Amino acid sequence: MRILIIEDDNTLKKTLLDGLTEFNYQTDLAENLKDGEYFISIRNYDLVLADWNLPDGSGIDVIAPVKTKSPRTAVVILSAKDDKQSEIETLRAGADDYIKKPFDFDVLVARIEARLRFGGTNLIEIENLIINPDEEKITYKGTEIELKGKPFEVLTHLARHRDQIVSKEQLLDAIWEEPELVTPNVIEVAINQIRQKMDKPLNIATIETVRRRGYRFCYPKPANMQ
Incomplete structure (x- = not known):
């Protein structure tokens, strides 16, 4: 399965890239919203993992183009925001999950696996x-x-x-x-x-x-x- 990571933090993006590769996911990495939207336009993904805060916008902005192209592709937003309203806003915007930072990597993988069971690019x-x-x-x-x-x-x-x-x-x-x-x-x-x-x-x-x-x-x- 292929996952797109949209994350600009150097430490976190390396952790995500290396960790997901070890779990045998094919991964692409974008460091900003513009590059993320480009990858989405040319490739099909089972899941998009995007940070809320990006240098040129918000990860929330990728939800609409992803769901328009492939409604079954899951979108998971990572965020340092821990208030209830931000989580509600993200889910109402169409995200499939909202994960607060910092997070345990094993828990992240488990939640990704859960989303892929119910979403993804299927039959x-x-x-x-x-x-x-x-x-x-x-x-x-x-x-x-x-x-x-x-x-x-x-x-x-x-x-x-x-x-x-x-x-x-x-x-x-x-x-x-x-x-x-x-x-x-x-x-x-x-x-x-x-x-x-x-x-x-x-x-x-x-x-x-x-x-x-x-x-x-x-x-x-x-x-x-x-």
Whole structure:
């Protein structure tokens, strides 16, 4: 699962980044509201962990864009404010949780786990096709499809944006931890694996190539129209 941390305090952001990585979460770090909003615009997150006080605004301001893009993505606000009104304001603004500083890290992780059980980016169901990002599992008409790793992530990302054309650069930035260290050819390899392991055996088309622009999720378009 992927978590976005929006925090400018050097000590705390290192604690969060290192600690969540140890719990096998994929994490991105933004140090201000502007960078946080940029990450939200290009990537899908299961949870956003944002500080109330940021150099250029409030973590509360990320709630609306996160929920507009993906209503099931959880937003947790960290705050040094310990008054009741601030907590009420945050929750009424749409946050899923409000955690006061200082906090015990193990308690934070437990509360994150609780939010992810009830939120997150969950199942994608399109007719007979079900994609489960949490379990990295795909089923078609009740049959499980063996597609893992980056091809699975590419398919999932395109399925979440099935009304859009997504470029190779956007896929690299959304899925690869260090996109600048890989070439766009890895996208072609992933797409080919999807078509070989999934589309061809099932006689369906899930991804179409849009020349010079990128790829678009096209299921349930018939296979012969790919």
